[in-house]
Amino acid sequence: MSVQERKERERAARERLIVATARELAEQQGWDAVTTRLLAERIEYSQPVLYSHFRGKREIIGAVALQGAAEMAAAVRAAALAADGPRTRVTGLARAYLDFAERNPAVYDAMFQLDGGLAFAAEDTPEPLKDAFAALLESLGEVAGDGVHPGLFTEVFWAALHGLATLTRAGRLPPAEAERRVELLVDRLAMT
Amino acid sequence: MSVQERKERERAARERLIVATARELAEQQGWDAVTTRLLAERIEYSQPVLYSHFRGKREIIGAVALQGAAEMAAAVRAAALAADGPRTRVTGLARAYLDFAERNPAVYDAMFQLDGGLAFAAEDTPEPLKDAFAALLESLGEVAGDGVHPGLFTEVFWAALHGLATLTRAGRLPPAEAERRVELLVDRLAMT
DNA sequence: GGTTCGATCCTAGCATCGCTAGACAATCGA
DNA sequence: TCGATTGTCTAGCGATGCTAGGATCGAACC
Structure with missing residues (x-):
């Protein structure tokens, strides 16, 4: 069970990273600059990862x-x-x-x-x-x-x-x- | 000069048509639905015509x-x-x-x-x-x-x-x- | 320890967006 | 009548949100 728990922790951490990065990016350059591509690049993952956490940009x-x-x-x-x-x-x-x-x-x-x-x-x-x-x-x-x-x-x-x-x-x-x-x-x- | 005046009148009329159509479309389906393509289709002209009247969607x-x-x-x-x-x-x-x-x-x-x-x-x-x-x-x-x-x-x-x-x-x-x-x-x- | 299998992630691409370059046609002045 | 100008359209560019499908990696079992 420990492995699964670690994965869940990491996954939750990544979700927080997404939200924090989106917020930071929005404050710096406005929400228009928060594209899924740029956001994905900032968190150092590919775009589809965002969609495994959120339904879409709206949910972010x-x-x-x-x-x-x-x-x-x-x-x-x-x-x-x-x-x-x-x-x-x-x-x-x-x-x-x-x-x-x-x-x-x-x-x-x-x-x-x-x-x-x-x-x-x-x-x-x-x-x-x-x-x-x-x-x-x-x-x-x-x-x-x-x-x-x-x-x-x-x-x-x-x-x-x-x-x-x-x-x-x-x-x-x-x-x-x-x-x-x-x-x-x-x-x-x-x-x- | 009369020819030129007529053209200016027609041009002004078309501009009013663009604004009125954009407004109508926005009230009916929201501003998201007011794309330059759909707007152009509604006024029965091609997209670039819009840009001969307005700098872009913002100006509309x-x-x-x-x-x-x-x-x-x-x-x-x-x-x-x-x-x-x-x-x-x-x-x-x-x-x-x-x-x-x-x-x-x-x-x-x-x-x-x-x-x-x-x-x-x-x-x-x-x-x-x-x-x-x-x-x-x-x-x-x-x-x-x-x-x-x-x-x-x-x-x-x-x-x-x-x-x-x-x-x-x-x-x-x-x-x-x-x-x-x-x-x-x-x-x-x-x-x- | 090797193999299988499922979860995870990425590459590639779709449809659509605002906007524009360049070709084409219609109209005007000479 | 002919060249020039004006006006319009077709086609396409780069960027957007989002997704399908293949590749890869790691956990679990014999």
């Missing part, structure tokens, strides 16, 4: 997205823990969210802009995605305000952050005043 | 985006005119925006999700895009609140709408409660 993007969701959830929770009041917690959360999107644009794209073949807002939504939303909900729920459903409030706040993140990164919003936009958003949306 | 997407921006500006202004108070105006604007995105998903993608090679938030931003932002500003500026820059407020409100539009359409947000999210957003953001 999906794997990067899940990894990113876990990291984002951690980043958001860390920011929330570092703050003391509900208000500063929300501001910190917003900054952490936008900061993550800015520092990991390719991962953010994998999560929300590209098709990673992942289910959302459904029963079969992968755990990391549900947990990332839960991380937002934990801090945002307490500032939803009276009579407002915490989940609904979180959705709206999240959408606003997502809009700021994508429009800023696409050059639709001047980056200079990003901080003022965050302050305005928190000022108005959060009921403290 | 850009042309659809500009068309969409003009329509969206008109839709937003119409909604604003139909309302009487600042508050109902903002609500109507928000509904019109999201309605446009929902009814014209491919056009909305061309405007904000895909690369149409268009400049934003810069001097060389095409007029229709600046005008679409201006249409939002006209109604949103009056509810920015004291001491808040109308442009900045418009940017934040727009980002929130954009986030709602994209996340809803991507299946990230359940469509059922879309209306309640709009109400919450307007309630909190608009100072009336």
